[in-house]
Amino acid sequence: MDLLSSVVASLAWPLAIVAVAWMFKDPITTLMDKIRKxxxxxxxxxxxxxxxxxxxxxxxxxxxxxxxxxxxxxxxxxxxxxxxxxxxxxxxxxxxxxxxxxxxxxxxxxxxxxxxxxxxxxxxxxxxxxxxxxxxxxxxxxxxxxxxxxxxxxxxxxxxxxxxxxxxxxxxxxxxxxxxx
Incomplete structure (x- = not known):
């Protein structure tokens, strides 16, 4: 059980970031198009x-x-x-x-x-x-x-x-x- 909770805890922030990026993918894509370097x-x-x-x-x-x-x-x-x-x-x-x-x-x-x-x-x-x-x-x-x-x-x-x-x-x-x- 400790192993499972440890894995979930360590993946929580990366998954949250991926979820937010997915939700805002269109504005992020627009912004990335404007960045050349x-x-x-x-x-x-x-x-x-x-x-x-x-x-x-x-x-x-x-x-x-x-x-x-x-x-x-x-x-x-x-x-x-x-x-x-x-x-x-x-x-x-x-x-x-x-x-x-x-x-x-x-x-x-x-x-x-x-x-x-x-x-x-x-x-x-x-x-x-x-x-x-x-x-x-x-x-x-x-x-x-x-x-x-x-x-x-x-x-x-x-x-x-x-x-x-x-x-x-x-x-x-x-x-x-x-x-x-």
């Missing part, structure tokens, strides 16, 4: 959710823009030759360069932080609030990648590239043809 030992943040948020901003602003504004094929092919984290960091760097050029052309010198420059350019009605929101999401992703808090898949790097191309297209409207190079 899990780590236990170190801290790891996945960026795909933030990319989803950024893509929603683009779709709400101009649905046709999200489909038509994919980075050109040559740019995408070139990006595939580099590590995904390099693509993310390099694309954000090109956005920062454009921001600096716009700020300098408007007499805004000495701005060290792109976040402050972005806000100032928005106040001047040079950047739309939706573009600012998109840049905020892209900057957050870039920061996670740059600080080793997230791993980037090749697909996510291409998504980042496409979103960065939308931002750069919007910013290029405020640069002269010579500054755009």
């Amino acid at each position: 899990a780590s236990f030992g170190g801290v790891s943040v996945e960026i795909s959710g933030k990319l989803d948020d950024a893509e929603k901003i683009v779709q709400e602003e101009a649905p046709e823009q999200s489909a038509a504004s994919d980075a050109n094929n040559d740019e995408r092919k070139e990006a595939l030759q580099y590590p995904p984290d390099y693509v993310v960091i390099n694309e954000w760097r090109s956005i920062e360069i454009m921001l600096r050029k716009i700020a300098q052309s408007r007499g805004m010198t000495g701005r060290a932080q792109s976040r402050m420059t972005i806000r100032d350019l928005m106040k001047m009605d040079l950047i739309k609030p939706t573009t600012v929101a998109l840049m905020d999401d892209l900057a957050a992703i870039r920061n996670r990648v740059a600080h080793g808090e997230a791993e980037v898949s090749q697909a996510d790097a291409l998504r980042f590239l496409d979103l960065a191309s939308i931002v750069k297209a919007d910013l290029s409207k405020h640069l002269s043809p010579f500054e755009n190079e």
Whole structure:
């Protein structure tokens, strides 16, 4: 009798967990579909959710823009030759360069932080609030990648590239043809 009660006691919690998982299998499955990577030992943040948020901003602003504004094929092919984290960091760097050029052309010198420059350019009605929101999401992703808090898949790097191309297209409207190079 002691053996039976011992077996039942040792199986109670594992069976309870299995029963709960079975009861909530649909929500758990939905959640698992959204998770692309899990780590236990170190801290790891996945960026795909933030990319989803950024893509929603683009779709709400101009649905046709999200489909038509994919980075050109040559740019995408070139990006595939580099590590995904390099693509993310390099694309954000090109956005920062454009921001600096716009700020300098408007007499805004000495701005060290792109976040402050972005806000100032928005106040001047040079950047739309939706573009600012998109840049905020892209900057957050870039920061996670740059600080080793997230791993980037090749697909996510291409998504980042496409979103960065939308931002750069919007910013290029405020640069002269010579500054755009």
